[in-house]
Amino acid sequence: MRLEPVCRREMHYDPNAAWLRPFGKKEGAGFGYGEGTVKGPRLRGKGVWANHPRRREDGVWCPDCHGFTTTDDAVKILFTIQGYSIDESTPTVRRALEAAIWFHAQDERYRWLNYHMCIGEGEIDEDHRGVVVQCQRGREQGRGCFAEDRVGEAAVGVV
Numbered sequence: 001m002r003l004e005p006v007c008r009r010e011m012h013y014d015p016n017a018a019w020l021r022p023f024g025k026k027e028g029a030g031f032g033y034g035e036g037t038v039k040g041p042r043l044r045g046k047g048v049w050a051n052h053p054r055r056r057e058d059g060v061w062c063p064d065c066h067g068f069t070t071t072d073d074a075v076k077i078l079f080t081i082q083g084y085s086i087d088e089s090t091p092t093v094r095r096a097l098e099a100a101i102w103f104h105a106q107d108e109r110y111r112w113l114n115y116h117m118c119i120g121e122g123e124i125d126e127d128h129r130g131v132v133v134q135c136q137r138g139r140e141q142g143r144g145c146f147a148e149d150r151v152g153e154a155a156v157g158v159v
Contacts, residue, residue, distance in 0.1 A: 003136040006118055007040030011049060013129035021055075028055030038069050040135070043110070045071035053085070061085040063099060077113065078104040081133065085124055095124040101135050 017032030033050040049067025056062065065081040083099025099120035103113035122133035 001138045001140055003119065004139045005040060006113075006116075006135040006137050007038045007043045009036060009038050009047075009120075009122075009131075009133045009135060011036035011047075011131040011133070013131070015129065017129075026055075026057040026059070028061075029053070030055070030061075034129075036131075038071075043069070043071065043077075043113070045069045045075075045077075047079075049079075051081075059087060061095065063097070071110070073109075075105070075107040075110055077107075077110055081120060083120065088123070095126065097122040097124055097131070097133060099133065101133075 011034055013032045013034045017030065019028065019030040019032075021028045029052075031050070031052050033048070035046065035048050038045050038047060047067050047069035049065055051063055051065040053061045053063045053065075061084070063081055063083055063085055067079055069077045069079060071077065080102045081099045083097060085095040085097050088094045088096050097120065099122075101118040101120045103110075103116070103118070105111050105113045116137040118135045118137045120133045120135050122131060124131045
C-alpha cells in the first residue's frame, strides 16, 4: 500500500476561541472555529469548521473537528478530523498533529472520498492560530480502492 495525497488543508482559528482548564492545571477542554482553504490534486476549495478538543493529563490535545468544504465547483463536502496534538520542541509554540480524517460527499464527482479513512499529518502554530494538515489516503499498488470501484452496489450481506 502507498499513500496518495488528497489535499493540504490550511485552517485559521477565529480569535474568539476558548481554551480552559476547568479541573486544574493538566486536563482541559476547548472550543474554537474558523475558516480555511483546501488545495489538492482532486479537491480544492474553502471551508468552515469547529473544533471541540479535550486535553489529556499528559498534555496531549485530542482534536474533534467537524466542518465542511465548498469546492471550487460549488459542491459541499463534510469532514471530520480526530487525533492527537503533541507539543514540539521549537522556539515558538507549535504542536504536531496526527489524525484520522473522514469525508462525506453527496455529489457523484466526490463520492470516492466516502470510501477512505484518510491519514492527516500536520502542525498547529498556536502563536498565529493556524493549522496545516496534509491529508493522504491509502492505495494498493496498481489497483484502485475495492469500495471505490463498486460505488452504488449493495454492501456485503445486504439482500
